[in-house]
Amino acid sequence: MRLRTSAGLLLLSLLMLVVLTACGAKKYEALPINEDVDVCAVCNMQVKDDAFATQLTTKDGKNYKFDDVGCMNQWKKENGTDKIGMDFVRDYNDKSWIQFSKASYVYDAALRTPMAYGVISFKDRASAEAFVKEQGVGTVLSADDLASHEWKQSAAMNMDMDMNHGEGHMNEGPGHK
Amino acid sequence: MTDILQVARREVKMGFRNPWAYSFLALFCTFSLSLLIINSQNIVQGYSAITGSMLSLVLYLLPLMTLFLGAFSLTAEKEEGSWQLLSTYPIGTLSFIIGKYTGLAVVLLVIIGFGYGLMGLISGLLGTSFDSSTYFLFLAFSAGLVLLFLTLALFIGSLSRNRWQALTISVSIWFFAVIGWPTLLISILGMVPYLWVKPLLVAATFINPAELVRLFVVVKLGGGSVLGPEYFQWVEWIQRPNGNLLFMSVCLLWILCSIVGVYKIWERGRTHG
Amino acid sequence: MMKYSHSRAGRQFLVLLLFPLLVVDLLFPLYSQPAYADSTSYPPGRSLQDIIDAAEPGDTIDLPPETYQGPVVIRTRVTLRGGGRATLINTTVDPAITILADGVTLQSINVQHDQDGKTTAIQVKANEVTLEGLAIHTGGYGIMLRDADRAKIIHNRIRWFIPQGQPAGERGNGIDLYNSHGSQIGNNEISYLRDGIYLENSRNTTVDGNKLTYLRYGIHCMYINGSKITNNVGEYNTTGAMVMGVTNVVVSGNSFAKQIRNVHSQGILLYDVRTSSITNNLVEGNRVGIYMEKSAENELRDNVALRNFIGIQLSQAAGNQFHRNGFIANVIDAEAVDSAENVMNGNYWDSFQGMDVDRDGISDIPYAINPFYQRLISRNSAYQLFFQSPGMNFLSDMFAGDKASGSVDQAPLMKLDTKAPIGAVRKDGTVMVTGWLLLFVSVITIIYLGVLRS
Numbered sequence: 001m002r003l004r005t006s007a008g009l010l011l012l013s014l015l016m017l018v019v020l021t022a023c024g025a026k027k028y029e030a031l032p033i034n035e036d037v038d039v040c041a042v043c044n045m046q047v048k049d050d051a052f053a054t055q056l057t058t059k060d061g062k063n064y065k066f067d068d069v070g071c072m073n074q075w076k077k078e079n080g081t082d083k084i085g086m087d088f089v090r091d092y093n094d095k096s097w098i099q100f101s102k103a104s105y106v107y108d109a110a111l112r113t114p115m116a117y118g119v120i121s122f123k124d125r126a127s128a129e130a131f132v133k134e135q136g137v138g139t140v141l142s143a144d145d146l147a148s149h150e151w152k153q154s155a156a157m158n159m160d161m162d163m164n165h166g167e168g169h170m171n172e173g174p175g176h177k
Numbered sequence: 178m179t180d181i182l183q184v185a186r187r188e189v190k191m192g193f194r195n196p197w198a199y200s201f202l203a204l205f206c207t208f209s210l211s212l213l214i215i216n217s218q219n220i221v222q223g224y225s226a227i228t229g230s231m232l233s234l235v236l237y238l239l240p241l242m243t244l245f246l247g248a249f250s251l252t253a254e255k256e257e258g259s260w261q262l263l264s265t266y267p268i269g270t271l272s273f274i275i276g277k278y279t280g281l282a283v284v285l286l287v288i289i290g291f292g293y294g295l296m297g298l299i300s301g302l303l304g305t306s307f308d309s310s311t312y313f314l315f316l317a318f319s320a321g322l323v324l325l326f327l328t329l330a331l332f333i334g335s336l337s338r339n340r341w342q343a344l345t346i347s348v349s350i351w352f353f354a355v356i357g358w359p360t361l362l363i364s365i366l367g368m369v370p371y372l373w374v375k376p377l378l379v380a381a382t383f384i385n386p387a388e389l390v391r392l393f394v395v396v397k398l399g400g401g402s403v404l405g406p407e408y409f410q411w412v413e414w415i416q417r418p419n420g421n422l423l424f425m426s427v428c429l430l431w432i433l434c435s436i437v438g439v440y441k442i443w444e445r446g447r448t449h450g
Numbered sequence: 451m452m453k454y455s456h457s458r459a460g461r462q463f464l465v466l467l468l469f470p471l472l473v474v475d476l477l478f479p480l481y482s483q484p485a486y487a488d489s490t491s492y493p494p495g496r497s498l499q500d501i502i503d504a505a506e507p508g509d510t511i512d513l514p515p516e517t518y519q520g521p522v523v524i525r526t527r528v529t530l531r532g533g534g535r536a537t538l539i540n541t542t543v544d545p546a547i548t549i550l551a552d553g554v555t556l557q558s559i560n561v562q563h564d565q566d567g568k569t570t571a572i573q574v575k576a577n578e579v580t581l582e583g584l585a586i587h588t589g590g591y592g593i594m595l596r597d598a599d600r601a602k603i604i605h606n607r608i609r610w611f612i613p614q615g616q617p618a619g620e621r622g623n624g625i626d627l628y629n630s631h632g633s634q635i636g637n638n639e640i641s642y643l644r645d646g647i648y649l650e651n652s653r654n655t656t657v658d659g660n661k662l663t664y665l666r667y668g669i670h671c672m673y674i675n676g677s678k679i680t681n682n683v684g685e686y687n688t689t690g691a692m693v694m695g696v697t698n699v700v701v702s703g704n705s706f707a708k709q710i711r712n713v714h715s716q717g718i719l720l721y722d723v724r725t726s727s728i729t730n731n732l733v734e735g736n737r738v739g740i741y742m743e744k745s746a747e748n749e750l751r752d753n754v755a756l757r758n759f760i761g762i763q764l765s766q767a768a769g770n771q772f773h774r775n776g777f778i779a780n781v782i783d784a785e786a787v788d789s790a791e792n793v794m795n796g797n798y799w800d801s802f803q804g805m806d807v808d809r810d811g812i813s814d815i816p817y818a819i820n821p822f823y824q825r826l827i828s829r830n831s832a833y834q835l836f837f838q839s840p841g842m843n844f845l846s847d848m849f850a851g852d853k854a855s856g857s858v859d860q861a862p863l864m865k866l867d868t869k870a871p872i873g874a875v876r877k878d879g880t881v882m883v884t885g886w887l888l889l890f891v892s893v894i895t896i897i898y899l900g901v902l903r904s
Contacts, residue, residue, distance in 0.1 A: 037406040039714045061372040193900020225757040226779040233840045291892040297885020309880035359841040375832040402737045403759040405834035406713045
């Protein structure tokens with residue numbers, strides 16, 4: 001008899017926990033990148049713990065990581081945005097996580113990103129503009145502008161572009177200052 | 178202590194006179210040898226098709242054998258009235274249980290030893306490339322499986338009134354632990370929120386000795402990466418040299434807890450009876 | 451950056467002192483400098499940059515077996531030969547050697563590049579450059595080509611190293627091409643770096659006969675239409691060959707083995723690959739032999755997947771041709787999800803029990819890839835814990851009716867006549883001796899404890 005009551009109690013507490021988590025307030029947080037296990041949910045490449053990494057968490061708590069904001073866009077195209085709880089990108093300069101919709105972006109075909117989409121993200125418009133000024137190339141875009149962005153991978157385009165700019169930014173990448 | 182030895186010795190003697198023991202021995206030898214012969218062209222090393230199917234075979238056969246031999250031995254005590262007789266002697270219930278466990282463990286380990294001995298011998302004669310660390314791993318895996326399932330067998334034997342009841346319970350437990358396990362869990366976990374699936378799955382794995390031991394062997398065979406990103410840290414722990422120790426202490430905890438549980442049941446029966 | 455270098459100066463002095471002794475005396479003790487009639491010799495002690503700057507276009511320079519300081523920049527078309535004994539050490543963040551002139555040749559020079567991260571030992575920004583027989587030790591990248599077409603990179607050895615007394619830095623790629631077309635990369639040995647050979651945006655490249663070990667990705671290529679990846683050997687990498695976003699590529703005769711370290715390891719990964727041919731490759735002992743995703747109209751022929759955890763894994767791969775591939779001793783031969791309309795014919799699946807009534811060597815019943823497990827884990831990867839659990843096989847078989855939606859081999863082979871290497875383990879007789887012992891002990895126990903005692 002004792003066995004049965006304790007089993008009942010266990011089941012009850014489990015149920016309570018399930019109900020509690022289901023009703024509890026949802027709070028989305030960006031997970032740290034683990035280079036040993038994280039691969040891009042779209043292109044299968046290792047996600048480096050760098051400024052190009054992005055991630056999204058669905059409403060039921062499933063987390064997807066991407067090596068390029070272009071891959072995250074591809075995921076949204078394939079799976080829709082209804083299920084998404086929160087999506088994050090990183091600031092190019094300090095690698096802090098920012099909400100996708102609140103970030104500013106810079107696009108140029110000559111910018112090198114892991115999957116060659118050429119879009120990088122910044123925490124505010126000012127630092128995006130500073131980057132464009134420093135590099136001499138690029139267009140500043142908001143998250144809304146990205147909705148109409150055509151997301152071309154630079155390789156699909158003509159190869160005659162000025163790579164010196166792209167390299168310039170690669171050499172000044174994070175971790176080398 | 179002498180009580181334990183006494184009970185154990187009696188158990189071993191009865192075990193080796195039990196025709197069931199020899200039929201399981203024959204079954205185990207036949208299947209492992211035929212597997213070896215089918216795969217005699219391939220090398221037996223690491224996690225591959227042959228070690229995978231050996232793993233499955235062992236998982237099918239050994240738990241069933243252990244549950245039957247163990248549970249029947251306990252129900253026999255009740256059915257034949259020897260427990261009623263023994264309880265009039267000044268013999269402790271704990272000594273009785275531990276003695277039973279030890280004796281049965283010896284019988285089962287000898288059966289396994291015979292099976293693997295034959296396997297090693299034949300593979301040597303056949304010229305199969307059998308990696309020695311893989312061989313020892315399988316030996317340890319089978320021993321662990323038997324020792325863990327034996328505690329379950331004692332539970333079944335204690336709770337069932339007669340041999341037929343023990344048979345029914347043994348078969349159903351075996352079925353759920355070995356065959357129905359993923360089906361059961363997938364259907365239950367389909368109802369819980371996504372974030373709960375993994376912790377519940379891990380907890381459930383610790384309850385099921387078949388899965389616990391199987392996963393340990395898969396990781397030790399070098400197949401840990403197939404379990405995917407979710408268990409990356411578990412795999413790393415087990416792969417370390419003290420992973421063995423960790424695993425053995427989990428098994429030991431398992432055995433100790435169950436023996437205490439079985440003791441409680443018999444002790445209650447003794448005072449009530 | 452400069453501040454960083456200064457703080458290392460003391461340690462590097464030690465390295466400078468030791469390295470030439472090691473390289474010259476230990477590695478090449480019997481080598482003697484040949485004299486070339488048409489080449490110029492220089493008195494020892496001059497800086498390498500001076501020697502190069504003094505050369506006329508077309509000159510061949512034979513470097514005396516000494517240790518030189520980098521960085522150097524080559525602006526004229528010269529041939530620089532080190533005879534295997536000239537060593538260049540670079541401690542700055544600039545490349546040890548920068549090549550800006552077309553047609554430059556570097557031969558048999560030892561290069562040591564003491565920096566990590568995005569710095570490189572050799573940078574090429576010119577066409578028709580030949581790099582041959584170089585031995586490169588680098589903390590960062592090995593050879594970097596930017597807008598440099600038709601290069602020839604052969605017989606080089608590139609290794610990652612941690613400069614003495616420094617913490618391990620961020621590693622770069624062995625050979626890294628960007629926007630450099632028509633190159634030939636052959637017979638190089640690359641190890642311990644990030645990616646062995648990284649090709650981006652570089653069409654018509656030939657990658658042949660390279661040996662790639664202990665890397666992240668042995669060969670990693672994106673957007674390299676019309677390239678050939680042939681006869682390379684890779685072991686112990688996270689993934690052997692990562693081929694992404696290409697059309698008309700040939701991947702043939704490669705061997706990728708023992709990629710099991712990482713939870714995402716594969717022999718060959720094909721992502722967004724079209725109209726390419728993947729033939730005669732051997733993938734052995736990997737986590738996944740061949741992984742194919744979002745790829746179409748490719749031909750996979752005569753590949754052998756041996757002793758992998760999963761032989762081949764398909765995801766959204768449709769309209770591909772699979773012929774005469776062998777799947778042997780894999781824990782699971784094949785998995786497929788969302789991959790219909792692939793044409794499979796005459797492959798050998800050794801886990802499949804075919805039936806051949808008319809004895810033509812082809813099974814009369816088709817082999818269908820069971821999609822259940824992969825579909826389950828794509829929903830939640832936590833279920834990967836059930837990989838090859840006995841109950842999982844039972845459950846997959848119950849869903850066999852679902853197979854029609856997967857990929858089906860209409861005419862699986864009954865037997866594969868291939869020279870697939872079986873490999874062997876060292877036989878020391880331990881197993882047999884232990885077998886004897888176990889058998890002996892158990893029989894004695896049975897007799898002694900069970901039969902004799904009454």
